[in-house]
Amino acid sequence: MLNLVLFGPPGAGKGTQSAMLVEKYNLIHLSTGDLLRGEIAAGTELGLEAKKLMDQGILVPDAVVIGMIRSKLQQNPNAGGFIFDGFPRTVAQAEALDYLLNESGTSISGMLALVVEEEELVSRLLNRGKDSGRSDDQNEDIIKNRIKEYNAKTAPLAEFYNHQGKYTAIKGVGKIEEISASLNDAITAM
Numbered sequence: 131m132l133n134l135v136l137f138g139p140p141g142a143g144k145g146t147q148s149a150m151l152v153e154k155y156n157l158i159h160l161s162t163g164d165l166l167r168g169e170i171a172a173g174t175e176l177g178l179e180a181k182k183l184m185d186q187g188i189l190v191p192d193a194v195v196i197g198m199i200r201s202k203l204q205q206n207p208n209a210g211g212f213i214f215d216g217f218p219r220t221v222a223q224a225e226a227l228d229y230l231l232n233e234s235g236t237s238i239s240g241m242l243a244l245v246v247e248e249e250e251l252v253s254r255l256l257n258r259g260k261d262s263g264r265s266d267d268q269n270e271d272i273i274k275n276r277i278k279e280y281n282a283k284t285a286p287l288a289e290f291y292n293h294q295g296k297y298t299a300i301k302g303v304g305k306i307e308e309i310s311a312s313l314n315d316a317i318t319a320m
């Protein structure tokens with residue numbers, strides 16, 4: 131089973147590259163951001179609570195996203211593999227993911243980290259905000275807050291996976307196809 135964590139700050143290109151990886155390796159794409167936006171669109175209580183935090187660029191509670199991932203894993207017992215996009219975002223989430231995968235007799239194959247500098251991220255997100263319809267992409271203060279949350283709570287996960295020998299940094303700037311090729315090389319080397 132190929133289970134990938136696609137890692138990187140907001141705007142690093144995780145969504146774009148996930149689409150390519152899903153196609154090439156026949157993986158199930160699990161994006162907690164997409165799942166949360168689905169809850170918001172459906173008008174569920176969970177969605178309403180999450181939206182308040184997401185609109186400020188703050189992470190939603192670990193228990194919420196871990197619960198969503200747990201049920202997705204249970205719904206797909208025969209999957210050939212998963213790509214986790216925007217999850218885990220805290221050490222507690224990463225520990226929970228290891229636990230859940232271990233329960234089903236599998237594990238993370240590797241973490242691929244897209245590296246992009248902050249100035250580039252802000253400009254990409256503001257640009258995306260013009261047509262994504264995402265309120266959290268339209269305000270520079272919210273974007274800065276998301277990057278701050280990333281640096282404080284999510285960036286330490288690089289060390290978490292490095293410690294397990296599963297971390298690979300990938301340059302996230304350049305042509306989309308070049309970045310895809312680097313990701314493919316890293317997967318081949320796993």
Ligand code: ADP
Binds near residue numbers: 223
């Ligand atoms: P981006 O990577 O561009 O920030 P996402 O769609 O992954 O976009 O996330 C949007 C928002 O959803 C985050 O700012 C956060 O509030 C919430 N969110 C998504 N995934 C998680 C997670 N794993 N843990 C906590 N909050 C999350």
